[in-house]
Amino acid sequence: MNLKSKDYGLRAKDDFQILRQFQFHSNHIDILNRLFTPLIGSSSTGLYIYLDQFSEQTSQAELTHYTIMSELKINLLDFRKQMDVLEAIGLVKTYVHHDTAHSHFVYELIQPPTGKQFFDDPMLSVFLYSEVGHQRYHQLKHFFASSKKQVDLSQFTEITRKYTDVFNIPHQRVPETDIEVTEAQTYQGLNLSDVEFDFEVLYDLLQTHFISSKIIGSQTKQLITQLATLYGLTPEAMKSIILKSLTSDQELSFEELRKHARTYYLMEHDQQLPKIQVKQPPQTKKQSETNKETHKEEDELKPGSDRWLELLDNTSPIEMLASWSESEPTDHQKRMVEELIEREKLSFGVINILLQYVMLKEDMKLPKNYIMEIASNWKKKGYTTAKQAYQQTMQQETKKKEKKAQPQRNYRPQYQHYSRELTPEWLKNRDQRDQQSKASSEEEHDEQFEKERQAFLKDLQQTWNGGKKE
Template sequence: MAQHWQEILPIDRYIVAADGLLHEYDRKVLTFLYQPLIGSTCLSLYMTLWAELEENKLWSDSSTHHLLMNLLGLNLKDIYEARLKLEGIGLLKTFVKIDEEGDRSFIYELLPPLTPEQFFLDGMLNIFLYRKIGKKHFARLKRFFSDQQMTKDKEYQDVTKAFQDVFASATPGSLQYLQDVTEDLEAEQNQQFIGRNEQKPLQIDTNTFDFDLLAAGLNESLVPKKALTPKVKNVISNLAFLYNINPIEMKNFILGAINPNEEIDIEDLRKGARDWYQFVHYDKLPSLINRTQPVIHQVQVTEPKTPEEKLIRYYETTSPLTVFKDISGGVEPSNANLDILEEIMIKYKLPPGVVNVLIEVVMIKSDMKFTKAFVDSIASHWARKQVKTVKEAMELAKKDERIRKESKKTAKSTKGTNKKPLRTELLPEWFDKEKPKKSEKVEKSPDLEAKKREIEEMLKALDD
């Protein structure tokens, strides 16, 4: 992932655009439905960009990012991170132009949020919101954004008049009149009518799912290819992302969602995937977390040169799942391992880069085992220390190792034993290992010296 200073500078200018009019009601949707998922900083950025648009206008005047920093009271890293989240959740499109002199200018196009109905029936965002705020508050928001349906008594009759019953069209004497005003009826060149474009639900790229492998498995089960319509494929891609389902597992859910017409019932497919996930994860639902270390917490901003700097960059730009697989030699983590990874990122709120350091420390120090007790002990400690960056995690791990060694050394001195440890504990390469001294004098024990003198005197007496 590119660093923020490579993508944006305070002197870069930007213009705010809107993909249709934004309504006052959108503020409630953004505040109550989107804010729990993206945070207050993202909402503040969206609202500030929105405020730059004049009433009933689709374009704003040009401004600099320095002004935006002052308005929000945020640094450029925070703004860039918030912008990426708005883009990812479908509330913002960003366009950039670089002129001949290398100056950049941006267009930030605000997209309207989903309607409450779209959001609560989304199948992905509603799941993340449910997990974030809980059942009680989720139900409260559903009541807030809904109302009782209006019921009409059967005794009421519809007496509404149709358009043609009320109005008539007078035929002009010549078609020339209509031809003369055609251009007047259309929008002028390079202009558009102000309106409202409804937002489309979030959609995971279908290329991220192996449909060829899925189709091969379905052919064996005599499921027709026509059942995999574009709409069904979109739902499958979203479910695979949401619940981390592979093509082999997805085949079973599809077989359970086939109706007598050899069509895939989307609601049954969603329910089957959700029920399976909750069964495996003890009635829990997935949470929305960052895939990689947030830019705001990345410290390796220059091109890495040393091995440690390269390792920091790797941890900052790689997901924990990938790091786990790399350390394990490509072996996929078990469901229990995935549960532990998810828990430490949600329960302890550790950023992905910090989790990557934790994975290596645990795996190497525990002979490639990823046990919950050991992970919890480190994760809870780092959470209390408010570790946010990869560098902080590595330094704390080194410090803990030095303290452990010193405690072990002190314990040996107290016991007065010279026994060597039975096993040398493995450590990550980036730990500061103490270099062995070339020559080291062993302190002689007084008891040992006395015993030696006694033996020498006995030998001398024998010689006499």
């Protein structure tokens, strides 16, 4: 394998070994759960606890990364991301050996810090405060401060026996052996070996105030590097903070140094403390090309695109329904699709557009009568491809939206008052005909009356003459 010593080259078949050189106990669980979980998340601390079980592996069978992937239900990329976090926070060290066949990894679990070590670390304590807030931070600090009761021994005298008071001094020489007893690596905080701070400039700035560089020892250097990294401090800002942190004996107080550095940062950043953030790895050329291809494929599969329509033309409506609902279509839905194919003779693409259209309009429901009515209409219009059905559907929806967007006019019926002068001719003629008919009837009645009257008078005259005719 052409892998360098610092390359991971991690594959699922590569074996691993867990190394733990300390006794893991409940106090460590408290530290991980209460202090580290708010910083790095439960997935990373959970992985630390999970890996501990393999530190006491007694069987000769090799452990491969398939075991981790299978039991934690994660892929290698997620595993490596969580391990990166554990390594960066100082809880795990990773070693690798490459050969021609495979790679062998050793993951060493580092003993978590004590509560005091954690809260004395300027970076860890500030990050925890930023994550949990003031009240929870002091609750956690009080928990670890009170876990071991402090007893005031100032009024007591120590009377502890010395070794020589109890035991004789041995005169026998201990034989030399090749066996070495190793100690567990203690927690050393965050690794800032790659961080550079210009101490030479800081020494020159302090010299102008007649402050000797001797006050900055190795521990002070480490603290200054941590504070400069945490708060982004320049040598000029650090000089001002150091001057404020000097005691009356011209010695540097670590507590004052941390306090003034924090105050300086808060004034510059609107009283907001820094938070721990995972760095996003830069994209390689290959990853960038892959992302471009992915975005290109997503654009090509957008609704309405040629590739999307082609996919619908070649996808069974049953498969389409299964992908949309993420479940198997019901028997009723399957029979309905078969009916659309057999009775209406619609193509896959048209049926897919039809079903999607109805689901979007009917809140993901598929009412059969409504679907069959649209299918019959589309069959009459001669839709044969998904493109035809999609374009016509979009045009109809656009027209509906435009119609709704038009302002509604208030309809008021217009009434027209007609005068007598505008009486229709047929009505006028009807009145004239009625009058003429009435006059003619009266004339006929008068003539009849006159005849009857004459006959009556004639009969009356004969009666008066005694029935004798003149």
